Amino acid sequence: MFNIADLQKEIIRLKKEKDICILAHAYQPHNILEIADFTGDSFGLSVEASKAPQKTILMCGVRFMAQSVKILCPDKKVILSHPQAGCPMAEQMTVEQVREMRRLHPNAAVVAYINTTAELKNECDVCVTSASALKIVKNMAEKEIIFIPDCNLGSWIQNQVPDKKFYFYSGGCPVHMSIRKKDVDEARILYPGAKLLVHPECLKEITEQADYVGSTTGIMKYVENSEHNEFIIGTDNSIAQHLQYAYPEKRFYTLSKYCVCHDMRLTTLVDVYNCLKGLSGEEITLDENVRQGAKSCIDKMIAYGG
Ligand code: SF4
Known part of the structure; x- marks a missing residue:
């Protein structure tokens, strides 16, 4: 053994x-x-x-x-x-649903979060990561955007790009969406000096109260560059644990004990x-056709500076 x-x-x-x-x-x-x-x-x-x-x-x-x-x-x-090991968000939308959204909004570009299956990427115009989504959507010529599948990340971007019209699918990450406003209220009382760092897959009621909203990598970089000693982490709880290993002299608190991705x-x-x-x-x-279609979606993301 x-x-x-x-x-x-x-x-x-x-x-x-x-x-x-x-x-x-x-x-x-x-x-x-x-x-x-x-x-x-x-x-x-x-x-x-x-x-x-x-x-x-x-x-x-x-x-x-x-x-x-x-x-x-x-x-x-x-x-x-x-x-x-799947991802409930990546797999919650069908190819037919993407096609239907395109049919309803023919002038819109379809933007796919990287957390999508290859089959969904194949249906879309460009991919984005949580770190690159804002920059890419701003750089796109289209004034109308169909953003799939995460409406929370999508509306966080929408708030920062008011000149574009957005259409959403009502999808999202069940792990990040499990965090509620009462979790923020409780954490602020328990750890009044801590910075609140959250992922944009969280609900708006969480992101609008955060000191920093960004990707997992962004959250880790924020900690690396910060002089603060206490942080409340609003993403999968493993990140608080990894940060605690990396910075044993600082303190990291999980925003919700339920924010755990079982997959x-x-x-x-x-x-x-x-x-x-x-x-x-x-x-x-x-399938090679699917792979090539998905690849062109990723290539466009890179071309847009993502
Ligand atoms: S935390 Fe889990 S369910 Fe949520 S987007 Fe990531 S892999 Fe998918």
């Missing part, structure tokens, strides 16, 4: 022996981040995968993230760490080990 340290050593040995690059999204448990070659947000990880010399990529995260790697790296073997928690360190042994995980395959 392995303990965690032994298992991590064996994983590091195996990934070198089998020449496999391990990517871990920032919401993964700390013991998985420690054995990864790259950690970060979903798009950043896809870019790292495309530059990595290894021909096999193991994505510790959820399905749309492994699909994003496959979109950018069609010649690599891409393995999702847990076959059941992100499906992968365990033993799953990573079993994936490297070829005993677990799922190889991602995509």
